[in-house]
Amino acid sequence: QVQLVESGGGLVQAGGSLRLSCTASGRTLWTIGVGWFRQAPGKEREFVANIGWGNGNTNYRDSVQGRFTISRDNAKNTVYLQMNSLKPEDTAVYYCAARSYGSGYETKSGDFGYWGQGTQVTVSS
Numbered sequence: 001q002v003q004l005v006e007s008g009g010g011l012v013q014a015g016g017s018l019r020l021s022c023t024a025s026g027r028t029l030w031t032i033g034v035g036w037f038r039q040a041p042g043k044e045r046e047f048v049a050n051i052g053w054g055n056g057n058t059n060y061r062d063s064v065q066g067r068f069t070i071s072r073d074n075a076k077n078t079v080y081l082q083m084n085s086l087k088p089e090d091t092a093v094y095y096c097a098a099r100s101y102g103s104g105y106e107t108k109s110g111d112f113g114y115w116g117q118g119t120q121v122t123v124s125s
Contacts, residue, residue, distance in 0.1 A: 030074045033099045
């Protein structure tokens with residue numbers, strides 16, 4: 001069993017930055033692939049970024065490539081999503097999700113068995 005807690009959301013102006021954190025408990029992070037997803041009002045949940053277990057392959061959706069960076073600190077059992085050059089269309093609830101020995105290439109919600117409660121990110125224009 002894995003428990004995930006997100007933090008770091010908030011309100012920021014367009015062009016600004018935020019760093020989201022996802023802290024895992026119940027299992028060592030080394031063995032877990034972690035993904036970030038987001039869901040805007042009235043829209044489907046969508047994949048944002050993913051990092052594989054261990055030293056982790058990384059994978060991003062096209063619209064955040066070059067602006068967002070996913071990383072992990074296994075000693076702190078935490079995965080980060082650094083978000084730069086934020087745009088109003090990045091506004092959503094952001095969720096982290098975990099998959100045992102995830103490769104970093106999973107992009108579907110159904111590929112992940114554990115989810116956090118979400119954190120709101122609002123980007124004003």
